[in-house]
Amino acid sequence: MAESTVIKNQLPLHGLMAEFDSPEHLVDAARRAFAAGYRRMDAYSPFPVDGLADAIGFHHTRVPLIVLIGGILGCVGGFFLQYWVAVIDYPINIGGRPLNSWPSFIPVTFELTILIASLFAFFGVLALNGLPMPYHPVFNVERFELASRNRFFLCIEAVDPRFDLDATRRFLEEIGSLGTYAVEP
Amino acid sequence: MDPKQPEEIAGEGLPLLEPGHTFGSITDKISSIVLTGRTPRFWYVCFGVGFIFVLVLLFCIAAVVSIGIGLFGVMIPVAWGFAIVNFVWWIGIGHAGTLISAILLLLRQKWRQSINRFAEAMTLFAVACAGIFPLIHLGRPWFAYWLFPYPSTMGIQPQFRSPLVWDVFAVSTYFTVSLLFWFLGLIPDLATLRDRARGRVPRFIYGMLAMGWRGSAQHWHRYESAYLLLAGLATPLVVSVHTVVSFDFAVALVPGWHSTIFPPYFVAGAIYSGFAMVLTIAIPLRRLYGLEDFITLRHLKNMGIVMLATGMIVAYGYLMETFMAWYSGDIFEKYMMMNRMFGPYGWMYWLLILFNILIPQLLWFRSLHTNELVLFAIAICVNIGMWLERYVIIVVSLHRDFMPSAWGMYSGTIFDYGVLAGTLGLFLALLFLFIRILPMISIFEMRELVHKEEGRSA
Numbered sequence: 268m269a270e271s272t273v274i275k276n277q278l279p280l281h282g283l284m285a286e287f288d289s290p291e292h293l294v295d296a297a298r299r300a301f302a303a304g305y306r307r308m309d310a311y312s313p314f315p316v317d318g319l320a321d322a323i324g325f326h327h328t329r330v331p332l333i334v335l336i337g338g339i340l341g342c343v344g345g346f347f348l349q350y351w352v353a354v355i356d357y358p359i360n361i362g363g364r365p366l367n368s369w370p371s372f373i374p375v376t377f378e379l380t381i382l383i384a385s386l387f388a389f390f391g392v393l394a395l396n397g398l399p400m401p402y403h404p405v406f407n408v409e410r411f412e413l414a415s416r417n418r419f420f421l422c423i424e425a426v427d428p429r430f431d432l433d434a435t436r437r438f439l440e441e442i443g444s445l446g447t448y449a450v451e452p
Numbered sequence: 453m454d455p456k457q458p459e460e461i462a463g464e465g466l467p468l469l470e471p472g473h474t475f476g477s478i479t480d481k482i483s484s485i486v487l488t489g490r491t492p493r494f495w496y497v498c499f500g501v502g503f504i505f506v507l508v509l510l511f512c513i514a515a516v517v518s519i520g521i522g523l524f525g526v527m528i529p530v531a532w533g534f535a536i537v538n539f540v541w542w543i544g545i546g547h548a549g550t551l552i553s554a555i556l557l558l559l560r561q562k563w564r565q566s567i568n569r570f571a572e573a574m575t576l577f578a579v580a581c582a583g584i585f586p587l588i589h590l591g592r593p594w595f596a597y598w599l600f601p602y603p604s605t606m607g608i609q610p611q612f613r614s615p616l617v618w619d620v621f622a623v624s625t626y627f628t629v630s631l632l633f634w635f636l637g638l639i640p641d642l643a644t645l646r647d648r649a650r651g652r653v654p655r656f657i658y659g660m661l662a663m664g665w666r667g668s669a670q671h672w673h674r675y676e677s678a679y680l681l682l683a684g685l686a687t688p689l690v691v692s693v694h695t696v697v698s699f700d701f702a703v704a705l706v707p708g709w710h711s712t713i714f715p716p717y718f719v720a721g722a723i724y725s726g727f728a729m730v731l732t733i734a735i736p737l738r739r740l741y742g743l744e745d746f747i748t749l750r751h752l753k754n755m756g757i758v759m760l761a762t763g764m765i766v767a768y769g770y771l772m773e774t775f776m777a778w779y780s781g782d783i784f785e786k787y788m789m790m791n792r793m794f795g796p797y798g799w800m801y802w803l804l805i806l807f808n809i810l811i812p813q814l815l816w817f818r819s820l821h822t823n824e825l826v827l828f829a830i831a832i833c834v835n836i837g838m839w840l841e842r843y844v845i846i847v848v849s850l851h852r853d854f855m856p857s858a859w860g861m862y863s864g865t866i867f868d869y870g871v872l873a874g875t876l877g878l879f880l881a882l883l884f885l886f887i888r889i890l891p892m893i894s895i896f897e898m899r900e901l902v903h904k905e906e907g908r909s910a
Contacts, residue, residue: 290903297669309668309669309670310668310669311666311667311668311669312667312669312672313475313479313640313644313667313896313899314475314640314672314896314897314899314900314903315672315673315675315676315896315900316669316672319669319672319673320669320670320672320673322669323669323670325669325670325673328673328674328677330674330677330678330681331677331681334678334681334685338685348601349612352601352609352610352612353609353612353613356609357607357608357609359611368613371612371613372612372613374615374618374621374622374692374696374699375612375617375618375621377688377692378618378621378622378625378689378692378696379621379625381625381629381685381686381688381689381692382625382628382629384681384685385628385629385632385633385682385685385686386628386632388632388678388681388682388685389632389635389636389678389682391678392636392674392675392677392678393663395674396668396670396671396674396675398639398663398664398665398671399660399663399664400663400664401664402664403664403666405666406666411666412647412648413647414647414666414667415479415640415643415644415646415647415648415667416475416476416479416480416644416647416648417474417475417476417479417899
C-alpha cells in the first residue's frame with residue numbers, strides 16, 4: 268500500500284478529495300466519514316454550512332476567548348492610559364476638581380475596549396485559521412476552484428491512521444461522491 | 453411547512469431574491485460585474501464627475517492649508533461653520549452601513565444580505581469624508597497627532613475630560629472597526645474572485661487579498677464566530693459614536709446645544725440620514741447594473757420603513773427641543789427657539805421641517821413603498837434636510853447666544869462650498885472605484901440566502 272500513496276515526485280499524497288453538489292450531501296458524507304472512524308479531514312464549502320464543523324468533529328473555537336482578552340486589555344489599558352496622563356504625567360488643577368475624574372474617562376475607555384477587542388477578533392481569526400497561507404495542497408485539485416462557487420468538497424487527509432488510498436476511495440464513492448480526486452502535496 | 457416567519461408577513465409576499473437563482477448563477481452574476489474586461493460607459497461618467505470634484509477638494513484643501521483657515525467663513529461668534537456641519541452630516545451617513553451590517557445581523561434580518569456590502573463601503577467612505585473636516589478645521593493639520601497621547605518632548609498631554617478628545621477616539625475607532633468588519637466580510641468573496649479571474653494580474657491581486665482562503669469548515673466556524681462578535685462590538689460602537697459627537701455640543705453651555713436629548717436624537721438622525729443615503733445609492737445602482745433580482749423592491753420598502761421610523765424619532769427630538777425651550781423658562785433658550793424659527797435663518801428651519809418631517813410622511817402610504825422614484829426623491833429630501841438640521845443646530849445656535857453685543861452673522865465662502873462639493877465627489881469616486889474592483893454584494897451570503905430560501909420552498 269505504501270507505494271500507491273507515493274506519487275512521482277516522491278512526496279506522499281495530501282489526501283483524497285470527494286466532490287458533492289449540495290450542502291446536505293456534504294454534511295451527510297462528513298458525518299458518515301466521521302462515523303467510519305476518519306478524524307483527519309476537512310470539508311470545503313462556498314458558504315458557511317450549519318452543522319458541517321460539528322460533522323467533522325470540530326466543535327469549539329477559541330475566538331470568543333481571544334476577543335474577551337482583547338476587550339479586557341483595551342478596557343483596563345484604556346482607563347490607565349487616561350489615569351496616567353491625567354494624574355501622573357500631566358496633572359492640571361482646574362478649580363480644585365479631582366485629577367482622577369473617572370466619569371469623563373469612560374467614553375475613551377469604552378472606545379478602546381471595542382477597538383482592541385475588534386483587532387483581536389480580526390487578527391485572532393486570521394491567526395487561528397493560519398492565514399495568510401500562500402500555498403495549500405487542496406488547490407492542486409483542478410475542480411477545487413468550484414469550492415468558491417457551487418461545489419462542496421470533503422478531503423480525507425493521508426495522515427489519518429485509517430487512510431488507505433483504495434479503501435478510502437471506495438468509501439468516498441460509496442457515500443455519494445460525484446468525483447474523487449487525489450490531492451497532490 | 454412551518455408557519456410564516458414574521459418578516460415574511462411584513463414583506464407582504466415581495467421576494468428577498470427573485471426565484472430561479474442557483475449558487476452558480478449568483479456567483480457568476482455578481483463577480484462578472486467586477487471581472488468583466490469592459491467598463492460600462494456610465495461608470496466613466498460617474499467616476500469622472502467624482503474625480504473632477506476630488507480635484508476641487510484637493511485645490512481647496514491646498515488653499516486652506518497654505519493660506520489659512522480665514523478662507524472659510526468662520527469667525528467669532530460663529531467659530532464652527534461648514535466644516536463641523538459637514539463632519540456631523542457625513543459621520544451620520546456612515547451609521548446606516550453599520551446598522552445594516554451589524555444590528556440587522558444580530559436581529560437575524562435576512563434582507564440585509566444583499567445591501568450590507570455596499571452599505572459598509574458607504575460607511576467607510578462617509579467616515580473618510582467626515583475625517584477630512586476636523587483635520588483641516590484645526591488650521592494646522594500637520595499637528596493633528598497632538599490629539600493622541602504620546603511621549604512628547606513638549607511634556608504635554610491631551611485633555612481626556614474634553615468631548616473633542618473623545619471624538620478623536622470614537623471616530624478613529626469607528627473607522628478602524630468598520631474597515632475590519634468590511635474586510636473580514638470580503639475575504640471569502642475575494643477568494644471567489646481569485647478562482648474566477650482569468651488574467652494573471654487580477655488572479656494574483658485577489659489571491660494576495662484573499663490570503664489563501666479555501667472555505668474550510670473549521671475556518672468558516674471560526675469566521676462566523678468572529679463575524680458575530682464583531683457585529684456585537686460594532687453595535688454599541690455605532691451608538692456611542694454619534695453620542696460622543698452630540699457631546700461635542702451638549703457639554704457646551706450654548707443655548708440650543710446644552711440639552712440631554714442630544715445623544716438619542718443625534719443617533720436617530722444619523723440612522724435616518726444614513727438610510728436615506730443607502731436608498732440614494734441603491735435605487736440607481738440596481739438599475740444601472742441590472743441587480744433588480746438581488747436588491748428587490750422588498751429591500752427598498754424595508755429601508756423606507758426604517759427611514760419613516762427613525763424620522764419620527766427625529767421629529768420627536770424637534771418637538772422636545774421646542775417644548776423644553778419653553779418649559780425651561782430660560783430666556784436665552786426661549787430666544788434661541790424664537791430666533792431659530794423666525795430669525796434671519798428661519799427659512800432654513802422651516803425648510804428642514806419640510807424635508808425631514810413633512811415630506812417623509814408620504815411613506816405612510818403603502819403604495820409608495822415600492823415606488824422607486826418617490827423613494828429616491830424622499831431620500832434626497834432627507835439628505836438635504838439632515839444637512840440643514842446640522843446647520844441650524846450649529847450655526848444658528850452660535851450666531852446669537854447670550855449678549856446681543858456679541859451677535860453676528862455667518863455664511864459659507866466659496867471654499868466652504870468647494871470642500872463640501874469636493875467630499876461629495878470623493879465619496880462618488882470612491883464608491884464607483886469600489887464597485888468596479890470589489891463585489892458590491894456579498895456573494896457568499898447570497899449563496900447562503902439561496903440555500904435557505906430553497907429549503908423553505910422545498
